[in-house]
Amino acid sequence: MPNKKSTSTVAHDSPISQKVATLPPSGIRKFFDLLSSIEDVISLGIGEPDFVTPWHIREAGIYSLEKGYTMYTSNAGMPELRQELANYLELHYDVSYRPEDEILITAGSSEGLDLVLRAIINPGDEVIIPSPCYVAYPADIILAGGVPVAVHTNEENNFVAKAADIEARVTKRTKAILIGYPANPTGAIMPRKEAHAIAELAKKHDLLVISDEIYARLVYGVEHVCFPSLPGMKKRTILISGFSKSHAMTGWRIGYVAADRRFIQALTKIHQYTLLCAPVMTQMATIEALRNGESDVENMVQEYNTRRRFMVKKLNEIGLSCFEPKGAFFAFPSIKATGMNSEEFAEKLLLEEKVAVVPGIAFGSSGEGFVRCCYATSLPNIEEALRRMGRFVRKNRPRAK
Amino acid sequence: MKEILRILEQNARATPAQIAAMVDKPVKEVQRVVKRAEKEGIILKYKAIINWPKLGKEDIWALIEVRVTPQRGVGYDAVAERIYQFPEVYSAYLVSGTYDLAILVRGKNMQAISGFVAEKLAPLEQVQSAVTHFLLKRYKESGETFHLPKEENRRLPITL
Numbered sequence: 001m002p003n004k005k006s007t008s009t010v011a012h013d014s015p016i017s018q019k020v021a022t023l024p025p026s027g028i029r030k031f032f033d034l035l036s037s038i039e040d041v042i043s044l045g046i047g048e049p050d051f052v053t054p055w056h057i058r059e060a061g062i063y064s065l066e067k068g069y070t071m072y073t074s075n076a077g078m079p080e081l082r083q084e085l086a087n088y089l090e091l092h093y094d095v096s097y098r099p100e101d102e103i104l105i106t107a108g109s110s111e112g113l114d115l116v117l118r119a120i121i122n123p124g125d126e127v128i129i130p131s132p133c134y135v136a137y138p139a140d141i142i143l144a145g146g147v148p149v150a151v152h153t154n155e156e157n158n159f160v161a162k163a164a165d166i167e168a169r170v171t172k173r174t175k176a177i178l179i180g181y182p183a184n185p186t187g188a189i190m191p192r193k194e195a196h197a198i199a200e201l202a203k204k205h206d207l208l209v210i211s212d213e214i215y216a217r218l219v220y221g222v223e224h225v226c227f228p229s230l231p232g233m234k235k236r237t238i239l240i241s242g243f244s245k246s247h248a249m250t251g252w253r254i255g256y257v258a259a260d261r262r263f264i265q266a267l268t269k270i271h272q273y274t275l276l277c278a279p280v281m282t283q284m285a286t287i288e289a290l291r292n293g294e295s296d297v298e299n300m301v302q303e304y305n306t307r308r309r310f311m312v313k314k315l316n317e318i319g320l321s322c323f324e325p326k327g328a329f330f331a332f333p334s335i336k337a338t339g340m341n342s343e344e345f346a347e348k349l350l351l352e353e354k355v356a357v358v359p360g361i362a363f364g365s366s367g368e369g370f371v372r373c374c375y376a377t378s379l380p381n382i383e384e385a386l387r388r389m390g391r392f393v394r395k396n397r398p399r400a401k
Numbered sequence: 402m403k404e405i406l407r408i409l410e411q412n413a414r415a416t417p418a419q420i421a422a423m424v425d426k427p428v429k430e431v432q433r434v435v436k437r438a439e440k441e442g443i444i445l446k447y448k449a450i451i452n453w454p455k456l457g458k459e460d461i462w463a464l465i466e467v468r469v470t471p472q473r474g475v476g477y478d479a480v481a482e483r484i485y486q487f488p489e490v491y492s493a494y495l496v497s498g499t500y501d502l503a504i505l506v507r508g509k510n511m512q513a514i515s516g517f518v519a520e521k522l523a524p525l526e527q528v529q530s531a532v533t534h535f536l537l538k539r540y541k542e543s544g545e546t547f548h549l550p551k552e553e554n555r556r557l558p559i560t561l
Contacts, residue, residue: 028559035558045559135561184561306408306423313422356559363561379412383419 027362060288077105093226132367163197187325
């Protein structure tokens with residue numbers, strides 16, 4: 001701005017708010033640019049299914065367009081969709097939500113998370129998150145005016161946040177615990193025993209639990225513990241989920257929040273002033289997904305499971321020790337044996353062997369020493385990527401003294 | 402066993418070592434299961450799906466609706482067997498509806514197929530009628546599509 005002799009702080013000079021200006025960019029921007037400049041890369045760095053949305057669901061979306069469904073829906077989402085969703089949650093997780101006022105349809109679970117944090121946080125409120133965790137958790141908390149407080153998790157505790165560790169971080173300002181299991185980036189699941197302990201802790205300190213269960217359907221040989229289904233937890237849990245992972249619908253942007261009506265009312269207020277409603281054709285496709293999509297989910301889970309076992313076995317064989325991920329579609333091997341940090345490892349692997357993985361540091365300081373490898377890609381790709389990674393690890397093994 | 406068979410159904414060339422890693426079982430056990438399935442006729446054969454039109458060489462195919470007279474004691478099976486033994490018959494099914502047998506026939510050219518129908522199929526005593534539909538184009542076979550562009554990567558190379 002010319003001719004303006006400012007005496008104020010930098011923030012006033014910048015057109016960008018201080019909060020956003022100081023928000024760290026996603027840890028992989030530089031890596032992404034590098035990746036885009038190299039051809040024929042096998043990417044294990046993708047965080048979405050490699051399946052295309054099942055045809056009957058796409059067809060329902062096309063049908064809705066043909067029939068001229070191009071208008072707004074009610075803010076909360078189409079009543080039929082909320083009803084189907086209530087049935088689905090009851091059937092799979094034994095939790096019952098009233099479709100009229102305890103469910104909100106959002107544009108992906110990402111919108112849901114943003115709404116929840118904005119609806120509950122007063123400036124300076126603390127939200128406890130496990131580390132490593134999905135990259136949006138700390139950023140969304142900061143954007144909502146809160147303070148993220150990380151609880152370290154590691155291989156020894158199967159990357160599950162322990163109640164005792166969480167309790168050690170509880171202060172007078174703690175408002176909520178935000179957990180996401182099955183977890184991105186680790187593939188960890190939340191066992192019933194640990195979930196119970198966290199539930200008790202939440203009751204003891206009167207905390208809310210925000211449970212991001214977007215990967216709930218992708219578990220392998222274990223149960224998924226739906227947090228609000230735990231005794232006495234429905235009223236203090238806000239359940240966030242969607243269909244991106246279970247039904248391979250990432251690009252449709254559809255998700256939901258289920259919670260006590262006082263929360264849903266508050267979320268709907270923000271939602272109606274910002275998004276209005278999730279896209280109608282997406283909602284109509286999702287009704288079809290809920291009515292007739294069960295066998296698709298089962299087939300995809302079966303396919304992921306084969307790839308998961310294959311990847312984990314090979315990672316361990318090539319010397320990158322990997323704890324057994326029982327959910328989502330990620331393996332999170334330790335790269336400590338190579339003596340490199342996660343960014344060095346990922347960059348060098350990309351340049352030397354044209355394999356992309358995500359450095360663990362992108363998911364918080366506790367992710368250092370690990371890389372995220374996604375097995376939502378074809379078996380031949382996984383096999384070739386791991387062959388190259390094996391060669392890379394052998395070549396870069398630190399020399400014995 | 403089911404899981405191993407499912408993997409082979411997708412990729413008949415998967416090696417015992419690869420399968421073992423995918424199902425988390427010892428290689429020896431996978432080999433034993435596959436051997437047994439082969440011996441018991443659970444795995445009938447390993448074949449490739451060839452996209453012949455790509456080579457400009459394609460046999461002529463026809464779907465023939467056959468109405469037959471079932472026979473006492475053996476129903477449709479005896480006449481079906483007489484028909485499907487012909488090497489021209491690629492697949493044969495008993496179906497409900499306005500005809501009885503649906504057979505898929507393969508021949509070098511149109512004469513080969515019409516010859517088969519006129520000289521072998523139609524003269525059979527139990528065959529009442531045969532309606533021949535020549536195949537014009539194949540879109541999908543054994544779960545694989547022929548004409549869609551393959552594996553176009555639409556996903557971003559990295560997402561969190």
